[in-house]
Amino acid sequence: MKPNLINAFLLMILSLMALGTTGISAQTLNRPTAADNPNLSGNSVWTAACGSAGFNEYYVNFTWLPTVAVDNEFILELSDANGMFTTATELSRVSDKNTDFDFEFNFALPENTRGDAYRFRVRSTKPAKTSPPSLPFEMYYIDFNTTINIRELGDTAPTPAKQVKLCGGGSTTLEVYNVPNAETYRYNWYRNTSPYTVSGYGPSIEVTEGGFYVVELDYGTTCSGSSNTQSLSMEVQIGTSVGLALNPPVKTVLCTGETVAPLEANMNYPDLFYTWFKDGNMVQGSTQGAYTYAIDTNDAQFSGDYTVRIQGDGICTETSNPVTITQAGMFSVSRDNPANMVLLPGQTTTLSVTSDSTPVSYQWYKDNLALNGETARTLVANSVGVYYAEVSLSGGSCPMATISSETTTLVYPNAFEFTIDYATDYTDCINTSIAMEISRINAVLSDGSKLDVTTDLKASFAYQWTKDGVNVGGATSNNISLINTGENGIYTLVGSLDGFNPVSNALPVRLLTNEMLAITSNATIICGTGDTATISTSTDLSGATFRWSKDGLEILDTSEVLTVSEPGTYQLTVEKNGCDLKSNQLVITPFDDSLIILNPQTEDILFPEGSSREVSVTGANSYQWFDENKVLLGDTDSVTLSLEGTYTIIATINDCQVSKTFTVSYQDTFGVPNVITANGDGFNDQWVLPNTYTKDPAIHVIIYNQKGEEVLNQFQYKNNWPEATMKFPKQNMVFYYTIKNAKQTLKKGTITVIR
The missing domain is CATH 2.60.40.10 (Immunoglobulins)
Structure with missing residues (x-):
């Protein structure tokens, strides 16, 4: 039986034991885990998913506890690339596993899967439960796995150059040009094999330094290596400027429709390639010999900063300084009323436009036909249609210029449609208060189409809120606030305007009581x-x-x-x-007795005879200190001791008690001996250290002979060297010792053995 299945059954048994024989435990869904692919040889539990058209089959294991309905379904869902399930993707759904507590889901990666933090979860439908999310996984669908091609922006030759010469201090742009939907991918750019992130991770980068540049698709740490997308290198060399500039034009302030001489580069060579830009955006692609550019003054957007870039053999890529072209006689016209307005039967409405220049003249149009005599800034409209005004500016350096305002559409409604919504995020039995409001008013036209007139008519309607079909007293504005559970119910909003009485959609409100339960x-x-x-x-x-x-x-x-x-x-x-x-x-x-901490944290406490030592304790509510004769010494969190002996602290936490025992010894005052007489007379036969070095389990004692060989290596030395069975071939033999505490040497010296 699998370990996961064993765990599932153990949990089930424990749950049944807790309930006795009266029922079955509540359903438990465990987090899904990566599983091996039974269609591949060996154990193929995956740690990262690198799907493609050639292989896209993965498994996850799922365990759960009963019970579910016979028509329950288990659904395997995938998070977004950040591990969030707000817009979860369904990967698999099964309905025949309602008695199988341990099984595998089979799934394929969606083709838009690209990220390092995807998670899985499993939902059941009856009852509706959701498992904890899985651990995060690196998951990529490799839909592009061929070599990337890169070129200099503007190089549209069938075989773009693999070398760019860049003028010192200038810049150029390298771009990917053979990847479909290139902007949807993340890229890793490199310069001289080192990551190059100055311009980000998009399909193009701006470069200012020489070097060899390559790029690959970023399919994550694991999958990138198997995608084989790394491009060939593009060499960028740094050259010397050739002094590219735009010749000063005769005029830089132009009128609409004016015929002017084209802009011209000062380097007019037919074998070079020229790319023209306005405000940094390309307006004419790289073209051989195109060292001039004609400005179309009939284009309302012709004003801006113009530059030219040159490329070609023997020169470095260079972009000129800008020449600023402005539009003379510029003025603007703004519409003062909404784009869509409802005209109620028998009523009129006033339309108006505003210009920021003078002198101007006006001509109003309805359904593209001029309205006789309507030459003022405002128009009183009494019928449906599409209206706009032509505004003409006369005088100044340019001939008369005319601008048409934006249109206004007037319609008769057949009816009105109300939509109400919660003013803030709302969830049943979570919110303790909520406000509702009119969110949209549609005018329903004769053809069934709808026109949003919320802004125009929101203030014109009279309102009445209803709860469960009954008018709410005093609730006659376009919004309502609810703050207590006595207001729970189904709400609608009724409007009234010139015989129209729209009724909104219904919204339920079920507030949680605003009280504390402790x-x-x-x-x-x-x-x-x-x-x-x-x-x-x-x-x-x-x-x-x-x-x-x-x-x-x-x-x-x-x-x-x-x-x-x-x-x-x-x-x-x-x-x-x-x-x-x-x-x-x-x-x-x-209860955890490790919460009771003695200070110092040792079972053997040393201090010199004639002095004292404070011992303290933390972690409990009350304390009692006893000596070895069970005499109470104190009931605070510390005690001062001056006598040797065995002591006990009894600490109490609530009704729990823990007892800890420790000993107190006087610290030896003699030093480390350097001579012993191993003659068996029972006096000075062994090398005895002060208890400062023998009581502490962290003290490490090493003894070496004259050849540097270890003859003793012992923690918490037992004062037992040399043993009685040891033989010493010479009369006076010298040994060497080192006493350490971790990596610190506390003492070192010699021991002379006289026999």
Whole structure:
């Protein structure tokens, strides 16, 4: 049996044990995990998905606990590239696994999958549950896996050059030109094999430095290596400027429609390639010999900064300084009324335009026909149609110029349509207040089409809000605010204007009561088997529908005061007006004696005879210190000791107690001996160290002979060298010792053995 399946069955058994024989545990969906592909040899559990037209088959394992309805479906969903499920993608759906607690989903990567943080989750439909998300995965669908071609922007030759000479201090743009929908990909650019991110990760980069440039599609850390998209290199050399400039034009201030001489580069060579730009945007692609450019003054947008770039053999790529061309006699016309307006039967409306220049004249048009005598800035319209005004400017350096205003469409409505919406984000039983408002007013025309007239008529209607079909007293504006659960219901908005009485769509409101539900416990720590804690609330639960939960799962206990004997996170939910009001989460933890910390943190405490040492403790509510005769020494969080012996601290946390014992010894005052007489007379036969070095388990003692060979290597030295069985061939033998604490040498010296 698979480990995941074993875990699923264990969870199921534990849940059934908790419920006895009265029911089945609530459904649990576990996070999906990557699984091996049974159609591939060996164990092929994937860690990153690199799909393509040649291979796109993956599996994830999913385990769950009963129970679900017989017509339940399990749905495998994929997040977006950032791991968010706001717009989750369905990958697979199964309806025949409702008794299979451990199975695999098979899926293929969608062709738009590109990112490093995709996650999976599984949803069930009956009941509606969602699993925790999986760990993030790098996932890419490799839909382009051929060599990328790059060129200098503007080089449109069938075989673009692979070398660019750039004038010092100038710049040029390298671009990808054989990748469909190139802007939808992320790219890795390199200069001389090093990442080049100065201009970002798009399909083009601006370069100012010499070097060899290459690019590849960014398919992530794992998948990029298998896509084989890296381009051939483009060499950029730095050359010397040839002094490119635009010859000063005769005129730089031009009138609309004026015929003028073209702009001209000062380097007019027919074998060079010229690219023309206006305001940095290309207006004429790279063309051999095109060293002039004709400005079309009939184009309303002809004014701007013009530059030219040259390319060709023997010269470096260079862009000229700009020449600014402006438009004379420029003026603007603005429409003062909305683009779409409703004209009610028998009514008129006033249209108007405004110009920022004088003197100007006006001529109004309706349905493209001039209206006789309508030559003022305003027009009183009394029929439906499409209206605009021609505004003409006379005088100045240019002949008369004419600009048409934007159009205004007037229509008769057959009816009006109201749409209301929540003014802010709203979720049933989450919000404790909400405002609703008119969000759109449509005029419904005779052909069934609709015209948005919200801005025009919002202030013209009279309003009445209704709740469950009954008028709400005083609610006669275009919005309404609700702040308590007594206002829950179904709302509509009725309007009134000149015989039209539109009724809006209906919006339900179910607010959560704006009150606090708090639970407390007489203890937050359970000491051990048989210990309990009591959880209660000050809220009156009599007659209420409520439920207790532990670690997110409902407890089948209907007591108003809950007695618990297991650690966990507990919560109370009370139904209020059809909504679940949840309490704070109360964490009951098992007792952990590691919370009680002695300082110093050692079982053997040393200090010189005649002095004293303070010992303190943290982590409990109360303390008692005892000596080895069970005499109480104190009940605070510290005690000062001056005598050797064995001591005990008893610490209490709530009803839990922990006892810790430690010893106190006087620190030896003698030094490290350098002579011993290993003659077996029982006196000075062994090398004895002060307990400063023997009590601490971190102290490391090493003894070497005259050849540098270790004869003892011991932590927490036992004062047992040399052993009685050791033989010394010479009368006076010298040994060397080192005493260390971690990497620090505390002491070193010699030991002379006299036998």
